[in-house]
Each structure stands twice: as structure tokens, then as C-alpha cells.
Amino acid sequence: DGGITQSPKYLFRKEGQNVTLSCEQNLNHDAMYWYRQDPGQGLRLIYYSQIVNDFQKGDIAEGYSVSREKKESFPLTVTSAQKNPTAFYLCASSIKGNNQPQHFGDGTRLSIL
């Protein structure tokens, strides 16, 4: 079955540590996205990529980094510069274009130890 796989489901970060969240899709979608979800705030866009080897900052990119070396993969690194990383992180993908729905993974819940 085609879909988006995020791993791990739960992740714990120590102070000063970088952690990387995995996102893989086999839908052959060009565009991929990372969102952060906090209670009562909906989804906020961190980074997005419309094509391999290219990505753009979203609304809350500070303290995060991404790469897009392969079409099917869009890992997100939460760096130590992100002072409030505890949140639910959602990865999504879509066919490239303005009128396309986004398909979401099951998410990774990141907590600080």
C-alpha cells in the first residue's frame, strides 16, 4: 500500500542534543512538508520541498533543518537551537500544484527529557 511513514513514533531529546525525524513516502509525490502541531494552535509549517534538492522555509523554520536528497525522503532535524521542541510533528506529501490535497503520516511525538 502507498503511504507516508514517519519514525519514530515517540522520541525523547536531551538538552543540547540534535535529533532527526524520518519521513518516507512511496506515493511518488514531488512535494513534501513538515508541520508542527501544538494544542490549540493547529498545524504550523516548518519547511517544505517541491522538488528534490530544493526546499523552502515555512513560518517557523528557526531551530530546524531539512534535506531532500531523494524524492521519497524528507528528514527533519530538530537542533539544539530550538528551545521549545516538545510537540507533535507531522510530515505530509502531495502531488505538485496549488490544488492538491496533502497526505499525512502518523506523526512523531517529541518530548524533552
Next chain:
Amino acid sequence: GQQVMQIPQYQHVQEGEDFTTYCNSSTTLSNIQWYKQRPGGHPVFLIQLVKSGEVKKQKRLTFQFGEAKKNSSLHITATQTTDVGTYFCAGRSNDYKLSFGAGTTVTVRA
């Protein structure tokens, strides 16, 4: 930047009753999408509206896009326990980014 406001934040509904959630954008939208997130789950695409004044129905759900393309609504009739979850609207202007509302979390009293 573009902002999408969604109200109410919470909706407690008696089973069988109707309710509506509203979305308003600070800018004109090219389209608006609606998603549903079940408790513990991820957002799932429901529908997209593109045309001014457009109305679409999915069984008991009615989606509407305002004439000015700055607001939208989702109306659910005869609420069932399967309607529990958080409903998000997401508006798009002239780029690839979606701006999500904060969502309306629906609980149902049987």
C-alpha cells in the same frame, strides 16, 4: 502573512444535533481545504473548494466557500459519534503553502 482563523475551538454536541464551524482568512484565498483528525490520528483530507460561492456535500457534511473567497464553513447535520475529532480548514493563497486554522474539536454526547 496570511492568517486563517477558525471558530469555535471546541464544540460539544448532543448526538443527532447539527453544528457549524467557521473559517475566516485575512486575505483572499485561491482555494480552501478541509481536513479531519481523529483523536490520536493524523489529518485526513475531506474536500477542497475552489470557486466563489461553491457548495459541496458529503453525506451529512456541507462545505461552503464564501463569495469573496475569504471565508468558509462546514455544517454537519444529525451528528453521530463517528463525527468526533478535530476539523481543520486550510487556506491557500498564491503559493504552495497551506495556512491551517486552529481547528474545531468536536465531542459528541450520546
